[in-house]
Amino acid sequence: MSETTSSRTDARRLRGVLAPVLTPFQADLSPDPRRLARHCRWLLAHGCTALAPFGTTSEANSLSVDERESLLDAILEDGVPADRLLPGTGACSLTDAVRLTAQAVRRGCAGVLMLPPFYYKAVGEDGLFRFFAEVIDRVGDDRLRLYLYHFPPVAQVGFSAKLVERLLRAHPRTVVGMKDSSGDFGNTKTMLDSFAGAGFDVFVGSEQFLLAGMREGGAGCISATANVNAGAIDRLYREWRSSEAERLQTELNAVRGAVEKVPLIPGLKAVVAHHAADPGWLPVRPPLADLAPAQRDALLADLAALKFAMPELRG
């Protein structure tokens, strides 16, 4: 795919650590743009290169398209820089995906991170290819930079190497990367070996694979845990070639392991709420459910034992 390399000299291309930003909700379960913008700024000041709002960790599929549009507008108006945003714009509905993607491009976002349409489960490569081709054609804007969000454990529908190759061949300037949340580093390595040489940026979907990913030519990570631990993840991203790398990876894994003992999204919200001294961070939208108090206490105790901190978050 070397014919595409020359088109990949794109100053806006993202590398490093991205957080799929948690979405705070008010007591009535409406999204809270003020808390969201504040958290975005904190993340950018504490280890995140950029942000991937409206991902799985953001409960984006629990929001309406209107809510997603309004929230993106609100954080941009609150000063979060568009060129450091990679919003999730995938949807089951072609028209929804087009609308969200067009908004992101119009507002100057660095790119979009797209789930495949995830309702129908037995769809073939042709239908998925056509879905993305239609989105790209209908958005019709050369500025679009599209990252594929591969997350078969939750979305069930994913991107085969063959589908990625077909998309790259048809849209080499637009399809520029992937978040691999398969949990299978073998798959990440296949994607890196097949496409990274042509300038396709592969982000691991958990910092547990960050060191391995960087050693194989990865672009960084987009990980839920970056909402609370971006500084430490960023240190490994910057120092992966150093003699400290294995130790840093082990430390990241310990924090991740503590958080993964409980349901991840309410768990991360509980950590932010605790360190920000702000219980307004706790609500999740159903079908997610709050942590039980005992789960929350155990999580916070586990993190305290690891000397985990979130600097300057409070207030």
Next chain:
Amino acid sequence: MSETTSSRTDARRLRGVLAPVLTPFQADLSPDPRRLARHCRWLLAHGCTALAPFGTTSEANSLSVDERESLLDAILEDGVPADRLLPGTGACSLTDAVRLTAQAVRRGCAGVLMLPPFYYKAVGEDGLFRFFAEVIDRVGDDRLRLYLYHFPPVAQVGFSAKLVERLLRAHPRTVVGMKDSSGDFGNTKTMLDSFAGAGFDVFVGSEQFLLAGMREGGAGCISATANVNAGAIDRLYREWRSSEAERLQTELNAVRGAVEKVPLIPGLKAVVAHHAADPGWLPVRPPLADLAPAQRDALLADLAALKFAMPELRG
């Protein structure tokens, strides 16, 4: 659950054969309300008691909420009777589910058929219960009749007997039935044995289970194939106690078997297009894909060999 029986003397309650109505698309993939309304009227005149638009077969999750709202308004304005409609209003987003459900109630629909939120896969009973309780509370209308759409092979998320019991106990006048598309008649029997006595109406999700369902106290079927074969399915529904019942079931199974040899939704659209002499029925929205010409020819030949017909559809 006998305390709920007295509240179930509801003249509007549906029984019989319902079609999850196919959604026709124009060449630009926008929905076609005129063809949809015409098909609704044909179905009601040829075997359907009522209609369940915006289901899986309707590609409803490939539509935006705006498109779903507009289409429902359009077919009502075109004369399709609201009291014979059970639109699908489930969504991953609480706010979308509330908006669609409120519209259906406001427009006088007989009920709604709700998928659970289907993005997150490891959700617990509490979160699902809270989702439905929030929808019911926010719609806030005693006229709401809610049918649960259990379809684990595609939605992955489903309704356990324990969750159904909890919903029935909390909302006995509102939660009134289920479509069981599990493909597992053992599950259907569990639901019937547990809840039918209290007036909970269980519809099988395929006519292949219609005779078995009726023998166990079922309310009928809501089946994709009813889009093309409602008359024959309705005959078995009405004559399930007769000596002809086994033969009628066998004939239904033969038609279903022919259609199931190809992807179901483009297959059904190809059958309607052929019998209506209207290629405008063919388009599907990606991620679904058109049938290959050879698949279509084989399907039509299989149905012709079964002397399959769609009376008065043409023109």
